[in-house]
Amino acid sequence: MEFISLIKDLGNQSGYLNIIKVAFLTFPFLAMLITIPYIISQYRKYGSIHSLRTVIVYSFVLYLLTAYFMVILPLPSIESVKNLTSASMQLIPFKFITDIIKTTPFVFNDVSTYLKSLAYSSVYVVLYNIILTIPFGMYLRYYFKKDLKTTIFYSFLLSLFFELTQLSGLYFIYPRSYRLFDVDDLILNTLGGTLGYFISSILFKILPKRDEIDKRSYESGKRITFLRRTIAYIIDLIIYIVFALITYYFIKSFLVSYFIYFVILTYLSNGQTLGKKFMKIRIVTIDDKKVRIIRLFIREFSILFVYFILPILSIYLMNYIPSNYYALCLISTLIFFIILYLITLIRLFKKKQLIHELITQTKLVSTIEFEEEQESNEESEIIMDL
Numbered sequence: 001m002e003f004i005s006l007i008k009d010l011g012n013q014s015g016y017l018n019i020i021k022v023a024f025l026t027f028p029f030l031a032m033l034i035t036i037p038y039i040i041s042q043y044r045k046y047g048s049i050h051s052l053r054t055v056i057v058y059s060f061v062l063y064l065l066t067a068y069f070m071v072i073l074p075l076p077s078i079e080s081v082k083n084l085t086s087a088s089m090q091l092i093p094f095k096f097i098t099d100i101i102k103t104t105p106f107v108f109n110d111v112s113t114y115l116k117s118l119a120y121s122s123v124y125v126v127l128y129n130i131i132l133t134i135p136f137g138m139y140l141r142y143y144f145k146k147d148l149k150t151t152i153f154y155s156f157l158l159s160l161f162f163e164l165t166q167l168s169g170l171y172f173i174y175p176r177s178y179r180l181f182d183v184d185d186l187i188l189n190t191l192g193g194t195l196g197y198f199i200s201s202i203l204f205k206i207l208p209k210r211d212e213i214d215k216r217s218y219e220s221g222k223r224i225t226f227l228r229r230t231i232a233y234i235i236d237l238i239i240y241i242v243f244a245l246i247t248y249y250f251i252k253s254f255l256v257s258y259f260i261y262f263v264i265l266t267y268l269s270n271g272q273t274l275g276k277k278f279m280k281i282r283i284v285t286i287d288d289k290k291v292r293i294i295r296l297f298i299r300e301f302s303i304l305f306v307y308f309i310l311p312i313l314s315i316y317l318m319n320y321i322p323s324n325y326y327a328l329c330l331i332s333t334l335i336f337f338i339i340l341y342l343i344t345l346i347r348l349f350k351k352k353q354l355i356h357e358l359i360t361q362t363k364l365v366s367t368i369e370f371e372e373e374q375e376s377n378e379e380s381e382i383i384m385d386l
């Protein structure tokens with residue numbers, strides 16, 4: 001509630017800059033919500049996370065958040081909205097033109113009146129509505145590879161969403177609309193998105209094309225990163241726990257269910273657990289052949305023994321160490337396991353085989369495949385759309 005109150009208080013301050021501040025304050029919380037789904041989706045689709053793509057996607061989210069706050073803020077009190085008697089809708093197309101003519105010194109054939117007219121709300125509100133969706137059109141063409149017709153349509157839908165948000169009184173939180181539903185806003189926002197489509201040509205000159213970003217991502221995706229491997233393991237761990245709890249009634253052994261899930265089911269699914277399948281990873285032999293079930297069993301037993309059974313066994317054996325050697329043995333054991341886990345982490349980050357992989361001569365490979373899309377001639381596409 002305090003955070004909502006902060007947004008409301010900041011939004012009630014005059015000026016667009018204060019609204020932008022609200023968007024930047026809110027963005028970290030929204031970014032936290034989308035980060036994990038974003039990471040998983042990127043690893044699943046490309047096998048890697050491209051830094052430029054991340055900047056583009058997160059900046060797009062920030063832009064949409066800022067645009068949305070521009071539309072709904074400042075938030076008035078519910079009581080003040082109840083007392084409003086102004087119209088809720090303006091349905092006359094291009095009324096903004098007559099408003100500019102009536103309320104400003106603007107004269108079409110007199111350039112000296114242009115700058116003076118910018119000080120009038122009937123002019124700068126029009127410009128604001130156009131500028132609001134220019135980035136949207138740029139993102140649609142550059143990153144989402146949308147054609148002109150689709151960009152115009154999506155820009156219209158975005159504007160319609162904004163206008164209905166206002167007309168509904170922020171989804172019926174307010175008893176009526178506290179801002180005007182204006183058909184001219186639909187026209188101007190759609191125009192802004194269309195202008196953004198054409199302006200985005202600049203981005204093609206200074207940034208790599210979307211296909212190039214995808215290709216680099218797929219190339220990076222051939223290597224299994226620490227994070228990708230970790231996510232696959234976490235997914236498998238969650239699924240195994242559920243599987244073990246369900247099957248315990250019949251099997252009465254978590255160890256047996258472990259080998260059923262990580263060995264038998266993995267063998268039947270051609271070297272992929274559900275987690276690895278989701279992250280598009282496969283276990284193969286060192287010479288890229290299908291792993292036999294016995295090798296999978298040794299692999300999983302090695303994991304259990306090295307990283308789980310051996311530490312527990314070491315703790316158990318410490319009970320039989322004479323007291324005068326206990327401290328020395330304890331320190332030696334701790335150093336051994338610290339070095340063991342440190343080596344494991346280093347080899348993970350360096351994308352090298354781990355102990356259980358060296359023992360069984362197996363490795364992880366990526367099943368990501370790059371399908372290069374046919375690039376269309378954008379200039380002829382624009383002419384056709386027009």
